[in-house]
Amino acid sequence: MKLRIKILSSLLMGTVLLAGCNKDFDQINTNPNTVPFTTPESLLEATVYDVVGNNLTRALRLTHELMQVHVTTVNSDEIHRYVIRPAESDFMWNNWYVQLRNVRDLYDNAKKLEDPGFQGIGLIMEAWIFSLLTDTYGDVPYSEAVKGYPDRIYQPKFDAQIDIYRDLLKKLEDANTILQTSKVYSADVVSRDPLFGKYINMTNTTTGSDNFRLAWRKFGNSLYLRLLMRVAHKTELNAVEKIKEIAETKKSTYPIFANNGESAVLKYSGTAAPYASKFANYRVFDFNGDNGLSQFFINTLNDWGDPRRTVWANESSASNWEGIPSGYAPGQTPERMSTYKSALMTEALLGNILNYAELQFILAEAALKGYFTGDPKTYYEAGVNNAITFWALTVPAGHLAKPGIIWDPVETEAQKLEKIITQKYFTFFFTDFQSWFEFRRTGYPSLPIGPGVQNGGKMPSRFVYPVPVQTLNRTHYQEAVTAMGGDNINVKVWWNK
Template identity: 30%
Template structure:
């Protein structure tokens, strides 16, 4: 065969291959690993677990929020500046926006496939995450965010009012969609690690979030109304389909099989047990004063107890009301200044050296600075990979009842039932959640009748509601948002607080990108913050003590 004939045959074969394959070129050019091609069921698992995890981490044991809300203090210099002294720095929001980008895939797929269940779920998640971002920072990239594909690399920071409006609109739409699902609308139950594809529970979650955000912006009622959001009507509409028991909670349990699905303090995430995290004296004292059994779920007795009733040191086994056993060394108390309680919290904001030696009294022995035996540790369950009472509570029935109690007290949200009825249900739900209603020797009605718990006995009803909501919100970020909005509970700073007699009120923006386009948007957002007396002279308003729109003009929390 001559060369010319060989070339001709090769050319014809090649052309034939091209012609027969031409109709499939689009298929060949598709990337099987592209995010657009991933099933929404697969993406949903990631979005739910990561959303819940970042929410949990904000208020978890040893976090800045846990320190600010005086659930915890740290007893060594590890993180003491941030946790005990409120020396907060800039905070990244990359993970939030990464989750939102993945959530957008679910939303876009739902629109394409006309699946209203997926659409409603993605709207609920979007509202929760954008709501959380604006709660933390103030103005944030919102309307132009997540549009890098179309060339928007430096989105503007939307005013906080517009973000809250969008959050409530998304939740409103989610409720509408979830109220009219058809057979074609479905989610794989195994992918939905929150509600197993139960649309009724998703509807309750969306509406419970609506209550949270109506209350969140209630001090800005006039501005929200001018923006087209009638908070009272929004609240009334949502309240008809919200959580009605602990079974409705937006809760994800830790599996404890790897670092990603395990609790923070277990060995999979923390090779060294976090004994330096202590329950705070503020929190411990409050629960001790009312004999609250939840303390025994969340903290454990001291290892060494000062006791004026003993004449010599003796080891004894102590059982709490739930049957947990602890070995406690009872030591004769020779100094009047020591705390003789079985549960001892670490005072707020002590200098590190004092914190490590707190309550040692006349004991001259040297102890590991993390393990001062005269201060309680948080309960051992927080040093495990998984535990029935350590889980991610995105939103709870107890929170809903406290919201309804506050709304009923305000009197303009059309709440069925009295403020006291909802307040009492909130306490009961929190106790039930940790199986404390059945604790040995615990009588709920006697507990509730105490002057320190009773709604009727409270001088300031709102303070009483928010105080119990704070207890029920143990190790969650929501108590910080509530305190910031109301000033309750009335928390005081310690002697080494970096900014004096005030707790911080916002997260600082991430380190600014030096691109001119980014800086314009960032500077505009900072200009809309309000300065305060707690920002040192010459420092930017992008500061933990700068007031976002939500707090401006409210005189809250200080």
């Protein structure tokens, strides 16, 4: 009996103590000297670095082999033969969605802080990353995505690509408006922006803050044009009308990149923190030990006498730049010739997201197709020149008059478009999946098909959904597959139909 009384007394005392401990627990255990959430600039810095770095590794692993920048010399690696195994899908899907959670937090925290600038930045970041997802896979979770916490949506529905694009364009429209709201930032905050912050003069915080927001407006509107061009042939979203507004009738409302220095590039700092390339810690063999640059890539640069080959490619043993054929037959692995220069492993400009030269080629195509009244030749030639000077190289004398480069007014629209897109292809050097997206949209550049290419000789139109998604979100996965017409590499996404 005495033992029972002692136990009951102990339990009652414990309950009282717990009640006392729970009283005002949140307030007592909150550090008054810290903010209760991560600052937007900290999230921006980490997210940009992670997304660009992971995109770099996929450009090396997938895009450059699919698009004949290089060719593997490992016979069992068949991406250049258009054989893409389902496991390739997991890395991109997982990393992009993880960073989208950070972007959403960036936006939400900026909203709590009543910070319109970083809200606009959050919208641009979300549009950029989601465009990569939907252009790679097609229909993807969007409206219910990254809502595991606090909404507890663990099996999000897949949204149709047309609806995703409609909202991405709206986000970029809203970002351009929001970023016009005045807000003064400290030099410390601006310096955390890995794309534009360290190039903005913050001697006067008001002027510096204006330039900071303007830099992001220019990036957002240049990205706006990229996405508008991708869907301009589809009438549902009135993309052509918006292109005309940005490029011609409302130019002052939609500032865009005006030179190479304004390009969106995560400029790597060699091997030093905080912005070291993902390749900085690779062994040279891991970077280029089992691949050689392709004949298409090298021969085109040779035909043009393009100086970029001097910073991109090693000469072969014959003291010349030479490539190897892509899509070679199994068992007939060619000997490597020119390879990537190992200096690219720490090259600052490999962190390219969207540059001024690409923008000029977008405008050249839009003018060629009559979307606005600009001169396509002017934009094209500006793109050619700036694609070279972007790499701190000098444009060779007479470069614009060379065969294959010269803008010939008597050529057909298709021939002119091929020139634009082929030049654009080289501006995408190590830039995520853009050259593949553009090939699917336009059919250019004209890539040779080797004897070992499978899949009926057809360039894959998308990547399949990751295997874990098929299992863990099966109901919505099956709905998406039915809506798209299947889950294989030849199913075309909405804008590609």
